[in-house]
Amino acid sequence: MKKLVALACITATSVAALSGCGSSESSNGEVIVYNWGEYIDPDVLEMFEEETGIKVVYDEYETNETMYPKVEAGAAQYDLVCPSDYMIDKMIEKGLVQELNFDNIPNAKQYIGEQYYEQSKEFDPENKYSIPYCWGTVGILYNQTMVSEPITSWDVLWDAQYENNILMQDSVRDAFMVALKRNGNSMNSTDDAELNAAKDALIEQKPLVQAYVVDQVRDKMIGNEAAIGVIYSGEAIYTQRENSDLVYVIPEEGTNVWIDSWVMLKDAPNKENAEKFLDFLCRPEIALKNFEYITYSTPNTGAQELIEDEDIKNSPIAFPDLSQYNNIETFQYLGEEFDEKLNELWKQVKSN
Amino acid sequence: MTQKKQASERFTGFLKKFYVFLIFVFLYAPIVTLMVLSFNASKTRSKWGGFTLKWYFELFENEAILKAFSNTMIIAFLSALIATILGTAACIGIRNMKKRHQGIIMGVTNIPMLNAEIVTGISLMLLFISLGIKTGFLTVLLSHITFNIPYVILNVMPKLKQVNNSTYEAALDLGASPVYAFFKVVFPDILPGVFSGFLMAFTMSLDDFIITHFTKGAGLDTLSTKIYTEVKKGIKPEMYALSTLIFITVLILLILVNKMPDPKAKEKA
Amino acid sequence: MNKKWLATPYLFWAVAFIVIPLLMVVYYGMTDKTGAFTWENVIAITSPEHVKALMLSLLLSLISTIICLLLAYPLAMILVAKHASKTSFIVMLFILPMWMNFLLRTLAWQTLLEKNGVLNGILSFLHLPALNLINTPGAIILGMVYNFLPFMVLPIYNVLAKIDINVINAARDLGANGIQTFLKITLPLSFPGIASGITMVFVPALTTFVISTLLGGSKILLIGNVIEQEFTTASNWHLGSGLSLVLMIFVLLSMVISSFFDKDGEGAAL
Numbered sequence: 001m002k003k004l005v006a007l008a009c010i011t012a013t014s015v016a017a018l019s020g021c022g023s024s025e026s027s028n029g030e031v032i033v034y035n036w037g038e039y040i041d042p043d044v045l046e047m048f049e050e051e052t053g054i055k056v057v058y059d060e061y062e063t064n065e066t067m068y069p070k071v072e073a074g075a076a077q078y079d080l081v082c083p084s085d086y087m088i089d090k091m092i093e094k095g096l097v098q099e100l101n102f103d104n105i106p107n108a109k110q111y112i113g114e115q116y117y118e119q120s121k122e123f124d125p126e127n128k129y130s131i132p133y134c135w136g137t138v139g140i141l142y143n144q145t146m147v148s149e150p151i152t153s154w155d156v157l158w159d160a161q162y163e164n165n166i167l168m169q170d171s172v173r174d175a176f177m178v179a180l181k182r183n184g185n186s187m188n189s190t191d192d193a194e195l196n197a198a199k200d201a202l203i204e205q206k207p208l209v210q211a212y213v214v215d216q217v218r219d220k221m222i223g224n225e226a227a228i229g230v231i232y233s234g235e236a237i238y239t240q241r242e243n244s245d246l247v248y249v250i251p252e253e254g255t256n257v258w259i260d261s262w263v264m265l266k267d268a269p270n271k272e273n274a275e276k277f278l279d280f281l282c283r284p285e286i287a288l289k290n291f292e293y294i295t296y297s298t299p300n301t302g303a304q305e306l307i308e309d310e311d312i313k314n315s316p317i318a319f320p321d322l323s324q325y326n327n328i329e330t331f332q333y334l335g336e337e338f339d340e341k342l343n344e345l346w347k348q349v350k351s352n
Numbered sequence: 353m354t355q356k357k358q359a360s361e362r363f364t365g366f367l368k369k370f371y372v373f374l375i376f377v378f379l380y381a382p383i384v385t386l387m388v389l390s391f392n393a394s395k396t397r398s399k400w401g402g403f404t405l406k407w408y409f410e411l412f413e414n415e416a417i418l419k420a421f422s423n424t425m426i427i428a429f430l431s432a433l434i435a436t437i438l439g440t441a442a443c444i445g446i447r448n449m450k451k452r453h454q455g456i457i458m459g460v461t462n463i464p465m466l467n468a469e470i471v472t473g474i475s476l477m478l479l480f481i482s483l484g485i486k487t488g489f490l491t492v493l494l495s496h497i498t499f500n501i502p503y504v505i506l507n508v509m510p511k512l513k514q515v516n517n518s519t520y521e522a523a524l525d526l527g528a529s530p531v532y533a534f535f536k537v538v539f540p541d542i543l544p545g546v547f548s549g550f551l552m553a554f555t556m557s558l559d560d561f562i563i564t565h566f567t568k569g570a571g572l573d574t575l576s577t578k579i580y581t582e583v584k585k586g587i588k589p590e591m592y593a594l595s596t597l598i599f600i601t602v603l604i605l606l607i608l609v610n611k612m613p614d615p616k617a618k619e620k621a
Numbered sequence: 622m623n624k625k626w627l628a629t630p631y632l633f634w635a636v637a638f639i640v641i642p643l644l645m646v647v648y649y650g651m652t653d654k655t656g657a658f659t660w661e662n663v664i665a666i667t668s669p670e671h672v673k674a675l676m677l678s679l680l681l682s683l684i685s686t687i688i689c690l691l692l693a694y695p696l697a698m699i700l701v702a703k704h705a706s707k708t709s710f711i712v713m714l715f716i717l718p719m720w721m722n723f724l725l726r727t728l729a730w731q732t733l734l735e736k737n738g739v740l741n742g743i744l745s746f747l748h749l750p751a752l753n754l755i756n757t758p759g760a761i762i763l764g765m766v767y768n769f770l771p772f773m774v775l776p777i778y779n780v781l782a783k784i785d786i787n788v789i790n791a792a793r794d795l796g797a798n799g800i801q802t803f804l805k806i807t808l809p810l811s812f813p814g815i816a817s818g819i820t821m822v823f824v825p826a827l828t829t830f831v832i833s834t835l836l837g838g839s840k841i842l843l844i845g846n847v848i849e850q851e852f853t854t855a856s857n858w859h860l861g862s863g864l865s866l867v868l869m870i871f872v873l874l875s876m877v878i879s880s881f882f883d884k885d886g887e888g889a890a891l
Binding site: 372379389397438439441446449457461467469470475495497498501507509510514530548551552575576580587592595599602606 | 630638715718780782821853
Binding site: 032034036037038042057058059060061062066069070073074076077078215218219220222223225242243 | 394395396397398399416474477478481486487488565566568569570571572573577578580581582586588
């Protein structure tokens, strides 16, 4: 045991010695960015640092909900955060973000498509606070070889023949979105009867579900673990590349269009640098680099033009024409009381 | 008769070895899986895409991962060391208190262990904010020391209870100073507990994610926080490669150190 | 022997980083959103979902702890009986897996247990029927035993290694057989180690949420999951704190029970 202790000491000190060097100070200050994990091409950060001499202090989170308390508490003073729609709604309501000065971010108006600003109005009514960064839909991914007929409806998630072959989303709002849409209601419904009906539907569905997962739908579907899964469109292209039997559909009852957008925090210490960073991200060639790295759809029309692979450029999965679908909605923040109620219902589903 | 006895002893000997072997299979099955995945050309863990070494090359170009690795090691080492010193001293002190006081302090000590990690994490974050300490390396280190100490105490306390007080008192009677007597008589007896406490603390620190997440500042990452943020886009195979390298290195060093003659054994001989 | 002062630095530490944060949890648990005093967050444990989650957590962690004890005790005895220098090496091999990241290890179990996973692959190769392993309570117990077994082995090993061989020999000389020696000498002397081990396995098993999420397919709601969700997705820190206060009572209770087995009265709160 003594030896292992010695070993721990040796490894730790040698690693410390090796990594002691580095961390150069930049003259033009810094910008502190808080983003989803793996949500930017690391080269982009380097290019920005080289071009502007501004150091990017980069930090990552894995869900909107783990990001929020850190930002609210102000423990680390971030400049820019990239939350999802309903979370931006909440942050605006709580006064955590500041209005953007689009004059200093000319690329944002020039290259980000108008339809995305239009969609953003559901959570940022006057387009004052946010710049869309990534977007997508939620749909069904199924394995052609494991289903009896093509899937078009959320109803299939309640079909008993797929018992133990269904992967549901393990997040409250996504799960309720599926049930609400299936029942023909709005996914932003606050009506008690509708929500209770959705809850009952989810309880009814539970015995058929193999697992409630978030990110692992991807790996499980590639590995033929299940026939049907609820998944984000950004993952669909990747999964199809790995397993050609997989098909992605947006169900006919409609679905959720989600948008992750950049916002600037109220007390951002490096406002000017943050504006430069946002403008940089909105350049078409930079947005393209990011799109290629993270595979989630970019709202940057300039970047969409630059895509060389025709299949992807015209892919209805990556860039669906939103006007073609009915009942497309975006999540709104519906207040703390609603959150509590929904969580209570979800708990009842889970513990059943 | 003796033959029969020998045979049965050999049989129980075999059973014992087999039992230990089975436990090792259980403990190492996932590790082997991870190693195999590090050579998988496909990025997903559920499909075998052929053998490759490319993740190992990419690992050494990935500065973010290497930096996270060194942060992890430094924090684990420092926090385990400080926790071991504080914890061992505390054990000796607590041992000399009244029984009732001992009970209270041990109860408090166990709180970080019995609290859900997320509660510890958030409450520490709130504490640092209210004290005006900017979250960063220091706050992570302080938090790690805090949740490490109970593991040290839990390992040292049972050892200390077994120490025979009369030997120590005999040493004092023979004129040894308390400090000298302690290090000559008591300390060697509790040393294995101190070591296992350090090791466990080191291990817990390596593994922690939640408390680190809430107490770290912008730009500071450990391997755990890096892995958790990668979950959304899938774990990078470089992580498997790094884990494999860590594992192999430690294993080889262990075997080498084990092969070396024990200086203490020589002394005795 | 007056060395009480040695505990002083730790006492300050404990007050600053354990007691004060704990008081914050108590404050949150005993107030509502407006800051007014309430018992509601604590009483919330009696709602059917919470009771069910708590009972399930208690059951699963109890089973895991018993399995860990049954696996670890013979193992520690075998290791102690081996040649000294070799055992330390073997003991190290028990800690080594934990140097691989917790999440990676647990994900690896998924790869092993899945429908098309490694284990079922082996079974089908042997022409045996496939087993439904993943997303069951059994998989959660396996994950708990796997992750916390070293916490049981080490303290027991430490205590057993310390037992004076002469005591055991004396018992043998006085005519006690193997089983008697074990029951009358070895086992009682190892109680402090067992108590430590039980605490170190039971407590993390009771509060875990990662294992039930990854290996239980999130279909089984444990009390750890509930609390985690209150803090993260639901952002209701008051309810989360209230429930963790309740959980703490159960953990304290388990410690009292395990210290009860520490018959020589030296266990205190351990």
